[in-house]
Amino acid sequence: EAQVTQNPRYLITVTGKKLTVTCSQNMNHEYMSWYRQDPGLGLRQIYYSMNVEVTDKGDVPEGYKVSRKEKRNFPLILESPSPNQTSLYFCASSHGQGAVETEAFFGQGTRLTVV
Amino acid sequence: QKEVEQNSGPLSVPEGAIASLNCTYSDRGSQSFFWYRQYSGKSPELIMFIYSNGDKEDGRFTAQLNKASQYVSLLIRDSQPSDSATYLCAGPYNTDKLIFGTGTRLQVFP
Numbered sequence: 001e002a003q004v005t006q007n008p009r010y011l012i013t014v015t016g017k018k019l020t021v022t023c024s025q026n027m028n029h030e031y032m033s034w035y036r037q038d039p040g041l042g043l044r045q046i047y048y049s050m051n052v053e054v055t056d057k058g059d060v061p062e063g064y065k066v067s068r069k070e071k072r073n074f075p076l077i078l079e080s081p082s083p084n085q086t087s088l089y090f091c092a093s094s095h096g097q098g099a100v101e102t103e104a105f106f107g108q109g110t111r112l113t114v115v
Numbered sequence: 116q117k118e119v120e121q122n123s124g125p126l127s128v129p130e131g132a133i134a135s136l137n138c139t140y141s142d143r144g145s146q147s148f149f150w151y152r153q154y155s156g157k158s159p160e161l162i163m164f165i166y167s168n169g170d171k172e173d174g175r176f177t178a179q180l181n182k183a184s185q186y187v188s189l190l191i192r193d194s195q196p197s198d199s200a201t202y203l204c205a206g207p208y209n210t211d212k213l214i215f216g217t218g219t220r221l222q223v224f225p
Contacts, residue, residue: 031211040123041217042217042218043203043215044215048212058212104159104213106158106159106160107158108157108158109157109158
């Protein structure tokens with residue numbers, strides 16, 4: 001089954017404790033991205049990657065890191081989480097070099113709470 | 116900052132009616148738009164995409180794009196309670212980003 005898999009689905013952590021949210025897709029998609037979704041603000045892009053070893057900042061990259069060592073995986077790293085990073089996070093992938101021509105497939109979401 | 120704007124709603128329509136969801140965008144160069152549906156607590160899923168001016172129909176859904184007015188809409192005919200969800204409009208920013216609107220919540224009541 002074609003899918004984007006995120007883990008964990010739910011996470012409660014404390015301020016400053018490094019964490020990683022994993023994302024994996026099995027569709028051989030070139031393009032992957034991370035979004036956060038907050039009430040009233042919609043989906044905002046954090047980082048994106050157009051292919052292996054190519055990553056770039058989205059609209060809200062502060063406090064996040066990503067890596068793209070393999071085509072299928074695109075982990076999101078919070079080196080020192082803070083309460084303002086409490087949010088619902090989605091990983092997405094799509095075919096091709098851009099995000100604007102083909103359907104984006106979203107993972108199930110990760111609800112992160114930083115206390 | 117390129118923007119995609121939607122009314123947050125809720126838009127309430129009776130079962131069987133036509134629901135009309137609207138979206139405006141600021142980037143005149145935008146060529147394609149997407150409508151995603153998101154049920155509460157779930158991930159967005161693609162409903163429609165449209166690349167050219169005019170209408171595009173798929174079952175009960177019709178997307179309309181008016182580039183001159185920078186306006187995109189989604190019509191849902193014969194609305195069902197199962198259509199109750201948040202509908203997200205998304206448009207391109209340059210060639211490598213999608214900008215999402217904040218979404219319109221649709222409620223279809225029996």
